[in-house]
Amino acid sequence: AQSVTQLDSHVSVSEGTPVLLRCNYSSSYSPSLFWYVQHPNKGLQLLLKYTSAATLVKGINGFEAEFKKSETSFHLTKPSAHMSDAAEYFCVVSDLGTGGFKTIFGAGTRLFVKA
Amino acid sequence: SAVISQKPSRDICQRGTSLTIQCQVDSQVTMMFWYRQQPGQSLTLIATANQGSEATYESGFVIDKFPISRPNLTFSTLTVSNMSPEDSSIYLCSVVPGSDEQYFGPGTRLTVT
Numbered sequence: 624a625q626s627v628t629q630l631d632s633h634v635s636v637s638e639g640t641p642v643l644l645r646c647n648y649s650s651s652y653s654p655s656l657f658w659y660v661q662h663p664n665k666g667l668q669l670l671l672k673y674t675s676a677a678t679l680v681k682g683i684n685g686f687e688a689e690f691k692k693s694e695t696s697f698h699l700t701k702p703s704a705h706m707s708d709a710a711e712y713f714c715v716v717s718d719l720g721t722g723g724f725k726t727i728f729g730a731g732t733r734l735f736v737k738a
Numbered sequence: 739s740a741v742i743s744q745k746p747s748r749d750i751c752q753r754g755t756s757l758t759i760q761c762q763v764d765s766q767v768t769m770m771f772w773y774r775q776q777p778g779q780s781l782t783l784i785a786t787a788n789q790g791s792e793a794t795y796e797s798g799f800v801i802d803k804f805p806i807s808r809p810n811l812t813f814s815t816l817t818v819s820n821m822s823p824e825d826s827s828i829y830l831c832s833v834v835p836g837s838d839e840q841y842f843g844p845g846t847r848l849t850v851t
Contacts, residue, residue, distance in 0.1 A: 657840070666845055667781075713781070724769050726771075728782075730779075731780045
């Protein structure tokens with residue numbers, strides 16, 4: 624069975640400092656993992672995805688994530704936060720198993736960026 | 739990839755009425771889904787829209803409340819029936835053109851008064 628746990632409901636950082644949004648997952652199959660961002664009153668935008676290639680995945684806007692199978696983690700990082708990064712971030716796990724395509728969304732992490 | 743449009747983008751409806759949301763995709767896709775995002779919450783899968791057959795609903799969602807049509811591989815509708823204020827949410831259409839990456843429509847923001 625799949626599950627996704629975003630360990631922090633809110634994260635607050637100062638502009639120019641690193642960002643770390645934590646995500647742990649479980650999956651019975653070989654999962655694909657994603658991070659999506661949702662700005663206020665906007666649609667979902669794909670930041671990056673892991674699909675069993677390189678474990679360090681680079682996405683848009685300077686974000687990256689590392690897939691660590693031993694820790695079942697897929698944490699999202701960015702070296703230097705920008706005010707425009709303030710948004711809701713969702714960690715997502717999906718797989719195509721015998722039950723068909725299944726996707727589970729994490730509860731989300733709200734990122735606040737202080738000037 | 740896939741480009742998805744939804745109509746309407748937002749609506750304000752009175753309780754007891756119904757609203758039909760349309761989802762149009764720019765290419766033929768087998769897998770299409772409807773999600774709900776309640777205020778301040780994450781996304782919850784309502785159902786899988788199956789072309790030519792009845793939708794497959796997740797636990798807690800029923801066809802009488804959320805009837806879905808899927809007449810072809812590029813179009814689907816979701817109806818929110820007999821609405822109450824608790825139905826106020828963003829409703830999103832989603833497709834999976836390949837085997838993993840999921841694309842989302844812009845959403846329909848529904849407010850029920």
